[in-house]
Amino acid sequence: MATTAAAAAHRPLGLLAELTHRCPLGCPYCSNPLRLDRAQAELDTATWSRLWREAAALGILQVHLSGGEPAARRDLVEIAAAAHDAGLYCNLITSAVGLTTHRLAALAEAGLEHVQISIQDSIPAVADHIAGYAGAFARKRALAEEVVRLKLQLTVNAVVHRANIERIGDMVDLALALGASRVEIAHVQYHGWALTNRAVLMPTRAQVERAIALVEELRSRHRGRIVIDAVVPDYHARYPKPCTGGWGRRSLNVTPSGKVLPCHAAESITGLEFWNVREHSLADIWTHSPAFNAFRGTAWMQQPCISCPRREQDFGGCRCQAFALTGNAAAADPVCHLSPAHAVVTALSAVSESGEYTYRRM
Amino acid sequence: MGTTPVIASDAHPRLPRGVRLVHSEAHGGWVLLAPERVFKADSIAAEIIKRCTGAASFGEIIEDLVRTYSAPRDKIVGDVTALLAGLAEKRLLEL
Numbered sequence: 001m002a003t004t005a006a007a008a009a010h011r012p013l014g015l016l017a018e019l020t021h022r023c024p025l026g027c028p029y030c031s032n033p034l035r036l037d038r039a040q041a042e043l044d045t046a047t048w049s050r051l052w053r054e055a056a057a058l059g060i061l062q063v064h065l066s067g068g069e070p071a072a073r074r075d076l077v078e079i080a081a082a083a084h085d086a087g088l089y090c091n092l093i094t095s096a097v098g099l100t101t102h103r104l105a106a107l108a109e110a111g112l113e114h115v116q117i118s119i120q121d122s123i124p125a126v127a128d129h130i131a132g133y134a135g136a137f138a139r140k141r142a143l144a145e146e147v148v149r150l151k152l153q154l155t156v157n158a159v160v161h162r163a164n165i166e167r168i169g170d171m172v173d174l175a176l177a178l179g180a181s182r183v184e185i186a187h188v189q190y191h192g193w194a195l196t197n198r199a200v201l202m203p204t205r206a207q208v209e210r211a212i213a214l215v216e217e218l219r220s221r222h223r224g225r226i227v228i229d230a231v232v233p234d235y236h237a238r239y240p241k242p243c244t245g246g247w248g249r250r251s252l253n254v255t256p257s258g259k260v261l262p263c264h265a266a267e268s269i270t271g272l273e274f275w276n277v278r279e280h281s282l283a284d285i286w287t288h289s290p291a292f293n294a295f296r297g298t299a300w301m302q303q304p305c306i307s308c309p310r311r312e313q314d315f316g317g318c319r320c321q322a323f324a325l326t327g328n329a330a331a332a333d334p335v336c337h338l339s340p341a342h343a344v345v346t347a348l349s350a351v352s353e354s355g356e357y358t359y360r361r362m
Numbered sequence: 363m364g365t366t367p368v369i370a371s372d373a374h375p376r377l378p379r380g381v382r383l384v385h386s387e388a389h390g391g392w393v394l395l396a397p398e399r400v401f402k403a404d405s406i407a408a409e410i411i412k413r414c415t416g417a418a419s420f421g422e423i424i425e426d427l428v429r430t431y432s433a434p435r436d437k438i439v440g441d442v443t444a445l446l447a448g449l450a451e452k453r454l455l456e457l
Contacts, residue, residue, distance in 0.1 A: 011388040013400050059388020061400055089382065089395040113380040114397035153380035153397045181378075181453040182397055224451045 011059035012286060014251040016264060017048070019065055019079065021256050022072040024097045026132030026359030027120065029159055029194040029201055031264055032068065036362055037256040045075045045082075047277065051254065052086035054282040062089040068256070071099035077106045084111025091116060093157075096143035097136055104146055114153040116184075117144050121163070122170035130163060132359040141178070148179035155182040160233075161201040162352055165211050172218050176226055183226055185215055187233035191265035191320055193360040202352040208236045235349040239310065240317025240333035247295040247319060252286065260285045262292055265320040269329045295319050300330050304338045367447035369420050373457045375446055376416030381454050383411050396454050410442055414455060420446075 021036035043051075055063065063083050070076055071094060083090045092107065093116045104115075117140055121127035124137040131137075147154045156175035160168060168185055175183035187208075188194050188201050203211070211233070219228045234241050244251050244263040253261040258277040261267060267274065275289040286292060294300065298311050305316040316322070317333020325334045325348075326341045334341040369375075377383070381396045383403065392408035394401040403411060409430075413423045420442075427438050449455035 013389070014398075059386060061384070061386060061389070061393060061395055062398070064398065087384075091398055113382075116398065151379050153378070155397055224453075227453050 010246075010249045012250060012252055013060065014062045014064065015055050015060050016064045016066055016251065016253040017051075018253065018255050018264070019048070019067055019070045019076070020072045021068040022362070023067055023069040023095065023360070024072075024133055025069070025095050025136060026357075026361055027118075027130065027159070027193070028132075028197040028357035028359055029161060029188045030360040031189065031192045031194065032360065033192055033265075033267055034196065036068075038362075041257040042073075043254075043256065043258045043277070045078050047258065048079045049082035049086075051277055051282060052083045052088055056086045056088055058283050058286060060088065062091060064091045064093055066093040069095050069098055071097075071103065077103060077110050080107050080112050081110035089113055094118075094143075095131075095136070096140040097133065099143060101143070101146045104143065105150060108150045108152055112152065114155065115147045116155040116157050117147070118157045118159060119171060119174065120159065122167050122174050126163065130357075132357070144178040144180070153182075154178065154180040155184060156180045157184045157186055159186050159188060160203075160211065161188045162203045162207070163201075165203045165207045168211055168214055169218065172222070172226070172228065176222065180226060182229065184229045184231065185211075186231040187211075189231065190235070191268060191324075193358070195324065196358050198348065199351050199353050200355045200357060202235070202349065203233070204352050205236055205349065208233050234318075234321075234333075234335045235345055237335055238337045240314050240321075240335040242314040243318035243320070243333075246315040248286070248292040249296070249315075252282075252292075260289065260292075262295070263320065266291065268320050269323045272329075295330070302328075302330055302332070304336075304340075305332050308338065367443055369443050369446060369457060371419060371421030371424075373420045374416050374418070375414040375420060375423070375450075376456050377411070377414055377454070378456050383408060394449075394454065396452075401454075406441075407445055410445055411449075414446070416456075420457075 020042055021032055022039060080090050090112050091114045092112055096117045119140055120130040127137040128134050144154060158171040172183055190198050194201060215230050247262045253264045259274045260277060261274060272294055273290040275285045301316055305311050317335055319329050322331045322333050323329035325344050332339040334345045383392060383394050386393050392403040394403050424439055428435050446455055450457050
């Protein structure tokens with residue numbers, strides 16, 4: 001079967017592990033699904049440890065311990081140690097709230113190599129309002145300093161939207177002051193809770209254009225001091241993003257309850273069959289699970305993708321976005337200007353309004 | 363950009379904590395692992411990066427590579443400088 005051959009040809013590089021959906025923050029752009037897994041449904045320590053060994057055998061090189069807030073797991077240090085012992089490069093993606101300096105030191109001792117801390121703004125009061133948590137900014141700052149003191153690699157992840165897009169320069173300065181080696185300027189992607197809050201998060205086209213130019217300027221200004229990676233604001237783009245580097249091609253995502261997804265938003269596509277690590281090995285899931293084979297390669301594509309010279313470059317864009325905006329997960333991502341549904345994106349990207357956030361809550 | 367980078371011969375290049383070179387059967391060769399990033403390294407790049415432990419100076423690394431590969435010194439200095447300066451710019455190497 002062609003899809004099985006493609007699975008063998010492409011070995012995954014990274015595994016995003018959503019250890020829990022519990023999180024003290026309420027960020028309105030959270031990429032988690034609207035229906036969150038409860039604590040009692042979460043995989044146990046032994047299952048995550050088994051998964052790390054299967055991941056390493058499959059060729060996976062890096063794990064990203066994420067959530068929710070991964071520090072909400074009492075066994076986070078054991079989980080990280082097991083990943084390190086399996087030979088995996090271990091990243092922690094944290095809000096910093098709920099992670100004590102004592103536990104951070106234990107994680108460093110266990111083999112953690114890199115910490116990514118999200119920030120919501122460079123102005124503390126605005127940041128705390130976006131996070132829906134008083135005092136979050138101060139705690140992020142303190143933990144970032146501790147990460148650097150322990151000589152762990154630090155990435156600052158600045159999620160950008162209407163309320164903070166004018167302060168990208170200040171957020172990069174903050175990342176530099178904290179000693180980060182890398183900063184992500186991540187324009188909100190409209191999945192999960194961000195889709196619910198789309199109109200209040202959406203920046204104007206003029207703001208997006210200024211932001212893109214500024215990031216280029218900051219890159220050359222800070223060259224060699226800090227790496228600036230950017231997640232592009234795709235509603236305002238001409239071509240779609242190659243979501244996750246191509247479906248079932250480079251990475252996979254494990255939910256708190258053990259479902260394995262080609263990307264973190266994949267459950268938003270109805271009708272796909274996801275397999276669970278409680279019943280299948282990771283190698284079996286990567287190669288044979290119906291969800292992974294649904295959009296692997298190019299055989300599933302329709303026009304205009306199937307005859308597009310960029311089909312192996314952006315793989316038709318984001319399947320979740322195609323489904324959310326057209327109802328057809330095999331359609332071209334309507335972000336693409338060649339998509340017959342592109343007018344939908346143009347119309348939605350023009351709707352930017354002030355209003356209250358719907359905070360992400362259990 | 364536009365200027366040729368120069369690395370002092372007494373610099374001691376080293377990979378910082380959180381950047382590691384590993385061999386991966388599944389991915390068919392050497393890879394440099396860094397925060398949320400993976401870079402493939404060809405066998406020559408891997409031989410150079412393996413020597414960046416902080417123990418040897420840049421000058422000693424060049425001597426070692428000239429002996430090992432019996433290649434012209436100028437060519438080796440140029441290639442190694444380009445590789446290491448590129449890694450340093452990406453914060454993957456300390457000089």
